[in-house]
Every structure is written in C-alpha cells, then in structure tokens.
Amino acid sequence: MNSYDRVDRIGPFDVVRVLGNGGMGKVYLCRTRAGQQVAVKVIRGELAGIHEIRERFAREVNALRDVHSPYTVPVYSAETLTPPLWLATRYLAGPTLDVRVVTSGPLSGRQVAELGAMLAEALAEVHARGVIHRDVKPSNIILEGGEPRLIDFGIARTAAGTKGLTLPGTALGTHGYMAPEQLLGREPSPAVDIFALGAVLAYAATGRPPFGTGQPASVRILRGTSPRLGGVPAPLAELITACLATAPTDRPLPSQLLAALGAQLGSASASGASASGDSAAERPRQPRQPTVPVAAPPHRCHVPAASGAGDPCALRPFAARLLDAGLTRSLVRKAVLHDAH
Secondary structure, three states, X not given: OOOOOOOOEEOOEEEEEEEEEXXXXXXXXXXXXXOOEEEEEEEOHHHHOOHHHHHHHXXXXXXXXXXXXXXXXXXXXXXXXXXXXXXXXEOOOOOEHHHHHHHHOOOOHHHHHHHHHHHHHHHHHHHHOOOOOOOOOHHHEEEEOOEEEXXXXXXXXXXXXXXXXXXXXXXXXXXXXXXXXXXXXXXXXOHHHHHHHHHHHHHHHHOOOOOOOHHHHHHHHHHOOOOOOOOOOHHHHHHHHHHOOOOHHHOOOHHHHHHHHHHHHHHHHHHHHHOOOXXXXXXXXXXXXXXXXXXXXXXOOOOEOOOOOOOOEOOHHHHHHHHHOOOOHHHHHHHHHHHHO
C-alpha cells in the first residue's frame, strides 16, 4: 500500500474508492482478484504504530472471526501484526439507518420493535464473544433487504480501551449515543452498547436523537436529562427508557430486550389477526426468533458431478468455499427455511 491518501492496493485487494473517513482511519471499497466487493477499514498510521493497539486489535479481530449472526458482516481477512493494520468485511450497498430516516421519515412502532429485536440478537452474539462495539449509532447500521447489519465492530474500542494513552483525533464514541460511564472515561462494559441501542431506537421512532446532537447531548446525558420520546408507543418507550438508564446495571441484557420486544411483536400480531377485515397479507409478520445453530442435515445430492470427478457432488466444493468465507451452516439453513415459508 502506497499511502493512506493515495491507495491503489490494500493487502490482496484492489482499491476502488473511499467509502468513509473518520478519526480511526478510512474505509475503502475494494475488489478481490475475482471481482468480489469488500469493505476494508485501515487504521491510521500513527495509531497502528502503537504496540498496545496492535495487540488489542489482533485479539478483537480473532474474536470477531467467531461471530456468526444474520445481522453482522463476516470478517474475510485482516492484517493485525504489521502496519498498516486493516480489516476486510463483506461490502453492503444498502442505505444506513440515518439515511433511511432522513429520506423516508421515522419508522413505525412495529418496524422499530423488529429493528430492536434484530440488533439485540446481534449484540447478544457479539458480547458472547467478548467484543464490545462501543459505537452503535444509525450510521453504523446498514439496511439490507429490510434488515439491519451492524458494522464497524471493535475499531473504536481498540484505541479507546487502551489505558494511559493519549490518541490525537481518536473518537471515543458519538455524542448522543455514549453512555454516562463511557463519557466519564471508565472501562466499558457491554451495557454501553445497550445504552446506544436505546438511543438508536429512539432516533428510528422519532427522527431525532433523544438527547440532541453534539457536545450538548453528552452534557444532557451526564446530567440525567430524560430522553425525548414524544410520540413513541408506551410499551416501546418503556423499553427504550430502560436501555437509557444511567446505571449500567439497570439496563436490560440483550436477551431480555429480545424477549420483551418479541412479546410486544407477538401481541401486535395477535391483535392484528383478531381485527375484523384484516386479510392474511395485511397481518403483521410473526416476531423473529433468536437464531440458534442446528445440527447439519444429511446430505442429499441432486446435482451429481461429472463422471470421474473425485467428489460425486458438484455443489459441495462451492459450498465449502462459501463456508470458508464466513457463511455458516446455521445461516444457510435459516435462509432456506425462510424462503420455504
């Protein structure tokens, strides 16, 4: 790689263009030699030169490789030892949540509940791997096929979580979405992501951040100012308020949030089904259940390989490549079951 400003190649990837630029570095749209698009985030040179950051970055990348959720993006490749440090993930072309709200307006109560359930499931999987996002916000949520994909894991925490370091230009988070303990510089826990998720859901429901924007929003959070939730349905507002609790221990766990939102969605579905004049096409969808791994089904080959091939199945080599790229058996099975319904 030539430089951070004029880049033609990052690792094995050819650079197409810059997707974004932040305090930690730049995100590039790249292509593999076969033409596959990937998003590659490159850490700023002055940060990548710090030994502690390289160590933490390597640990978190290794943890993220084990994260398998429908609502995150798989890690394809990474350089964690020698600067420049970079992380390559699947490229998503869909709009971010903030763009969706700005262009089309706030989401409905049901849409917000569904969004919250899917993001809670994503955070449950990420936290189980020992990773804290630390910068959950609308611009880090990309919508794909009507479902969220949480992006930009671990990078902010990689720098901000290193004690005793002053990192010029490094953002610890985003004003309006940082929990009080995060603003005070304390060691983060998974509860900071729940606080940010509450602020994200409030934004999605109202079209405005619940504490405002910029530094004044952080001041309001530290003062314990009540979030602005006018117009949010009462049951949903109660859950958002719990997520935005000042004390980390007062915030729900992702599993608790997922269960509560699932109950709300189930109640809405039952009400819609009992309402007179509702057709089946108009009824709300059933709440999504948490994704759980399932045993691999027996192989039934319907596409035999050419005569004389080493493997009698023509599809198995392609499936193996997909699995190696980060597509898990549970995700494949979930997609098949979803399509069957």
